Amino acid sequence: MCLNGYRPKLRKPARFVTITVSMTTLDDIVSLCKRRGFIYPGSEIYGGITGFWDYGPMGVELKRNLKNLWWKHMVQMRSDVVGMDAAIIMNPSVWEASGHTSSFSDPLVECKICNKRFRADKKEEQEAHEKEHKEKTTWTEPKNFNLLTEVYLGVTEPKTKAYLRGEITQGVFVNFQNVVDSTRVKIPFGIAQIGKAFRNEITPGNFTFRSREFEQMEMEYFIKPDSGEGDTWFEYWKKERITWYQQLGIKKEHLRFRDHQDDERAHYAKKATDIEYRAPFGWSEFEGIHHRGDWDLGRHKLSYRNPVTGEVFTPWVIETSGGVDRAILFLLLEAYTKEEKRIVLRLHPFLAPTTVAVFPLVANKQELVRKAREVYEKLKPDYQTAWDDRGNIGKRYLSQDESGTPFCVTIDFTTLEDGTVTIRYRDTALQERFPIDKLAEIINVHIKEDFI
Numbered sequence: 001m002c003l004n005g006y007r008p009k010l011r012k013p014a015r016f017v018t019i020t021v022s023m024t025t026l027d028d029i030v031s032l033c034k035r036r037g038f039i040y041p042g043s044e045i046y047g048g049i050t051g052f053w054d055y056g057p058m059g060v061e062l063k064r065n066l067k068n069l070w071w072k073h074m075v076q077m078r079s080d081v082v083g084m085d086a087a088i089i090m091n092p093s094v095w096e097a098s099g100h101t102s103s104f105s106d107p108l109v110e111c112k113i114c115n116k117r118f119r120a121d122k123k124e125e126q127e128a129h130e131k132e133h134k135e136k137t138t139w140t141e142p143k144n145f146n147l148l149t150e151v152y153l154g155v156t157e158p159k160t161k162a163y164l165r166g167e168i169t170q171g172v173f174v175n176f177q178n179v180v181d182s183t184r185v186k187i188p189f190g191i192a193q194i195g196k197a198f199r200n201e202i203t204p205g206n207f208t209f210r211s212r213e214f215e216q217m218e219m220e221y222f223i224k225p226d227s228g229e230g231d232t233w234f235e236y237w238k239k240e241r242i243t244w245y246q247q248l249g250i251k252k253e254h255l256r257f258r259d260h261q262d263d264e265r266a267h268y269a270k271k272a273t274d275i276e277y278r279a280p281f282g283w284s285e286f287e288g289i290h291h292r293g294d295w296d297l298g299r300h301k302l303s304y305r306n307p308v309t310g311e312v313f314t315p316w317v318i319e320t321s322g323g324v325d326r327a328i329l330f331l332l333l334e335a336y337t338k339e340e341k342r343i344v345l346r347l348h349p350f351l352a353p354t355t356v357a358v359f360p361l362v363a364n365k366q367e368l369v370r371k372a373r374e375v376y377e378k379l380k381p382d383y384q385t386a387w388d389d390r391g392n393i394g395k396r397y398l399s400q401d402e403s404g405t406p407f408c409v410t411i412d413f414t415t416l417e418d419g420t421v422t423i424r425y426r427d428t429a430l431q432e433r434f435p436i437d438k439l440a441e442i443i444n445v446h447i448k449e450d451f452i
């Protein structure tokens with residue numbers, strides 16, 4: 001592509017050639033998130049609250065970008081999936097029917113020395129705790145601990161007990177008939193949703209990995225009740241979802257599927273597999289593909305009538321159930337690169353909280369600042385654009401590298417003479433000069449080149 005004589009040099013993203021001086025730890029990410037405004041501990045000035053996190057200015061943009069990309073891929077670009085947004089609190093009968101009040105639980109054991117509680121199915125957490133005691137620890141027998149979070153509604157006593165949803169899925173199922181009646185969907189079709197879920201986790205931890213409030217991005221795909229169809233769509237969605245994460249920059253070797261064993265499958269699942277990431281704390285799930293069969297629609301006594309044949313049946317469901325917060329955590333781990341002289345967050349440009357940062361070379365020259373402001377205002381409608389005129393230019397680059405900004409544009413004295421600016425690329429730290437009116441084209445070419 002030739003832009004009036006200016007040919008942007010397209011390079012492979014430098015993540016393939018970087019010198020990484022050490023492995024990324026969870027502490028690296030926690031500290032970067034605090035330092036650069038991605039994620040803060042919830043209610044921090046009051047001592048925090050276990051299992052809750054607040055997303056800061058950078059974090060909220062990263063999260064929005066991820067959710068928008070998911071929505072584009074799962075809804076906008078498909079003709080067989082529609083979206084919806086259900087209420088967080090539902091009639092408690094929903095949770096009775098879905099089996100969550102009786103079966104949405106984890107096995108809990110208590111240390112007989114200090115009464116701390118752990119999940120009986122997470123042996124590594126128990127073993128780590130045993131090392132904290134000098135004497136031999138013994139444990140209570142496992143008992144089931146329900147994860148639903150109770151809330152109390154109404155103005156008269158006794159108040160009505162309801163639940164914050166433990167998974168966003170049920171909001172889709174209870175609206176199945178509404179969606180069929182009010183749109184033109186025909187089986188096979190999907191309903192997608194993004195929203196908050198709440199679980200009273202026994203051991204929140206590993207930063208945002210196991211929180212008590214988190215966001216899910218899920219799609220329920222309704223199919224004919226037929227085992228051949230079930231297997232085909234289960235395999236189809238497995239491939240779709242893992243490929244999507246690879247396109248966002250997660251290396252193939254850092255991802256794997258793990259099939260659930262018979263004794264660990266959720267109460268609703270005929271078949272289930274997790275997409276796992278190789279995190280510093282071990283291979284960990286961040287999306288599940290579940291064959292839910294007719295469990296949910298059956299429990300809610302809902303069915304489907306084929307509009308052509310008149311046949312009535314209870315559809316089966318293949319679900320893709322991803323965690324927004326876990327995906328964010330793993331994308332940060334994947335992107336974080338320690339080089340000899342800098343830390344770079346090599347986020348995919350479509351995910352980066354800021355796409356382009358604009359700097360006047362110095363902050364005390366009015367003509368430079370005015371020109372830089374013009375460039376900033378010009379880019380702002382189309383890109384997440386940041387302004388920085390603090391300190392020296394080198395420090396500004398390093399700060400943008402840590403936030404994952406793929407492009408920095410510097411306005412200097414030459415700009416005032418010939419209308420060209422320096423564009424500096426995050427991944428290579430290389431700089432090139434281009435006319436201001438070509439900036440958008442250059443950025444677009446690079447972003448597209450980087451999108452696999």
Ligand code: ATP
Nearest residue numbers: 201209210211214216285286287288321322323326
């Ligand atoms: P785990 O076994 O780790 O408790 P799960 O199998 O119960 O997870 P699902 O019910 O399949 O999780 O939920 C779908 C997705 O929602 C998970 O893959 C994860 O990304 C996200 N998720 C579930 N629980 C949490 C949590 N406590 N904190 C953050 N994300 C969560």
